[in-house]
């Protein structure tokens with residue numbers, strides 16, 4: 288079996304998770320790593336050199352030009368996703384790019400165009416599609432366990448105070464918290480309920496007052512089949528990071544998140560001893576892994592080895608950005624916005 292030689296760009300904690308995923312994956316080799324921060328690069332190389340890493344470089348273009356490399360994993364600040372992805376695709380490498388795919392639809396379209404031009408594979412790291420609790424919830428919905436969906440809601444409740452500092456690329460005005468973080472909740476609902484057609488959103492700016500963008504957004508969506516949806520995003524709330532998600536169907540309700548070792552299923556069903564069945568939910572155990580990067584790397588490498596389409600496609604990533612940017616537009620105009628999707 289061929290071994291997929293992989294490079295990972297970005298040596299942060301997230302970058303290291305991706306590197307570990309590659310090292311553990313049969314059929315993959317962590318061939319090279321890259322970071323402009325020499326200290327971070329050297330520290331990561333020291334830690335991983337016994338795993339056989341061949342190269343540690345500060346300029347990713349050296350890896351773009353290296354014919355040995357089959358695949359690139361991009362874990363750099365969002366502002367670099369577009370350029371790096373296009374460069375690796377043009378060099379014939381298969382790319383896994385962290386979410387958000389890019390900061391606006393124009394950049395996403397450039398990435399889609401490069402993919403079309405080159406025929407190379409591009410996957411976007413929308414990791415909620417690898418989160419055990421969300422996978423279990425989607426399966427129940429797809430099996431019809433809660434009947435027909437009528438309302439879906441999710442959230443990205445986080446606090447970015449710690450993200451300040453010398454490398455704080457998250458504070459740039461183009462990187463609204465709704466695009467950078469809210470894309471998780473939007474992508475999750477799109478995965479479960481389809482592509483919304485319209486959004487109406489409100490926002491405010493009370494927590495991270497020295498940041499350039501609003502830190503709280505509440506958005507209402509029209510999903511297909513007359514399903515309504517809501518996403519709440521806060522990047523300044525006083526609460527441990529979570530993505531509480533509730534899926535309401537005509538025959539039941541599911542409550543799930545990325546930080547609880549079970550999901551709750553409320554079923555309509557027959558009464559039990561005079562009590563409504565849904566007054567007592569069933570708790571279905573799930574393993575806890577809110578950043579299941581190992582699974583993300585597994586499906587990426589498997590698709591390359593089997594010559595299959597990328598499991599979380601570039602169009603999925605771009606459609607999520609289409610929803611996010613329309614949401615931010617609605618907060619600014621105070622009007623509902625029709626969501627326009629890109630093409631591949």
Ligand SMILES: NC(=O)c1ccc[n+]([C@@H]2O[C@H](COP(=O)([O-])OP(=O)(O)OC[C@H]3O[C@@H](n4cnc5c(N)ncnc54)[C@H](O)[C@@H]3O)[C@@H](O)[C@H]2O)c1
Pocket residue numbers: 296297298299300301302321322323324327345347362363364365367385386387412414454467578
């Ligand atoms: N999937 C998730 O849940 C999740 C969680 C956190 C971050 N992310 C995403 O991962 C990416 C990285 O985020 P982070 O939190 O690791 O950021 P970070 O700032 O902690 O790390 C980014 C690293 O990239 C390096 N870097 C910057 N510019 C570079 C360049 N031109 N070439 C090579 N290296 C460069 C920096 O030196 C730094 O080490 C972002 O796109 C972010 O949105 C995803």
